[in-house]
Amino acid sequence: MSPTTDAIDSVLLPTDGSDGALAGARRGVDLAATADATVHVLSVVDSSEIEGVASVLESDLDEQRAALEADAESAVESVATMVRERYPELEVTKTTERGTPYRVIDRYVDDNGIDAVAMGTKGRTGVRRVVLGSVTENVLRTVDVPMLVVSPAASDSPLTEDTVENVLLPTDASEGAAVAVDWGLALAETFDAMAHALYSVDVSRFPPQMEPDEIFSGLERSRKDALEGVRERARDRGVSLTGTIAAGPPARVILDYVDDNDIDLVSMGTHGRSGLERRFLGSVTETVVRNAELPVFCVPMGSE
Known part of the structure; x- marks a missing residue:
């Protein structure tokens, strides 16, 4: 559900x-x-x-x-x-x-x-x-x-239907991201806001011998896989959605997108567990939380 x-x-x-x-x-x-x-x-x-x-x-x-x-x-x-x-x-x-x-x-x-x-x-x-x-x-x-x-640097504007117009849903097609996307769509529905699905790939992780056309072809396939499911769930909720693919370090891509698109709220996942059942906070989420000047709704895997 x-x-x-x-x-x-x-x-x-x-x-x-x-x-x-x-x-x-x-x-x-x-x-x-x-x-x-x-x-x-x-x-x-x-x-x-x-x-x-x-x-x-x-x-x-x-x-x-x-x-x-x-x-x-x-x-x-x-x-x-x-x-x-x-x-x-x-x-x-x-x-x-x-x-x-x-x-x-x-x-x-x-x-x-x-x-x-x-x-x-x-x-x-x-x-x-x-x-x-x-x-x-x-x-x-x-x-x-x-x-x-x-963050203390976040706007003092309350989170209401009148003030929350854009909700960002970063995704990497992982289970943790999918759960956070569902929560983000729920928040967008509640606030009657536009949802922004963002898929980013760090191209520096691709093998250096790969041609640019190969890289962007792979990005296009990833985009379709990651964003199509988001579109379907958004349609089910009646939430307006825009989807974007971007290349670069994910945390920086997310923070830049926030600044460039008047985002009011971010919903993103924390990742898995490690050690003695201690939840491991993904490095991307940690970087965004430390640097974002707006509220970030962090969703652990398994949240429903």
Whole structure:
């Protein structure tokens, strides 16, 4: 069954009180409002840096722990207040926990049946850091639900039918890309937006002895295989679609296409699993997430 935004009944907004966290929370609550989902706001106290300093007196440790917990509670309340002010009809659950941030977030997703997560890409640094930054990438590697990732440089424009006009669906014909394309079409349908299917091939990976005509003939075959299925699924949903093939490093092609075509939202897949069942974040997705100045909806393989 193809995914729909109706499948999102709950959205988790991790926060550490930073501007980066707030950027993720704002777009996450837009997604929750679109799906009429409940909102969970979570802040994780990571006191490992303090407790690892043996020279600190126990009384000082207690004071630092209390300060971190107060920061976490303030961060949660700030986001909850934002949610209530913008979408008073949404139900909000507030939680603070201790532990390793990405592990706590992953466990919270599983324990509470969360359907999507929204996070910023930048957070606090130093001793008073609570959640974000590199933690966002760790969460991307571990959670089994779609994740909306938002750069602080992204526009403050909300994700609504009035503002989302173009949704980009990068594809390489892999299973992971196909799942992300389905989610992207669902988002385009919800926002009544134009879907852009983009297939890119890094021509530097072709054997040097291949003639240009051979390369572009191969690209044309790949384009047809990758884009025809997208067209069929778009037609089934009644979504307007444009398809493009491009040559070059995929991440750079995607980022350039975003800039050149007024893209408002990207939906792309993370790839497979590696090691001890840890999700492996594809290098293309990682590069796009780090550099895109717009929300990126990251979909793990197996998401429905």
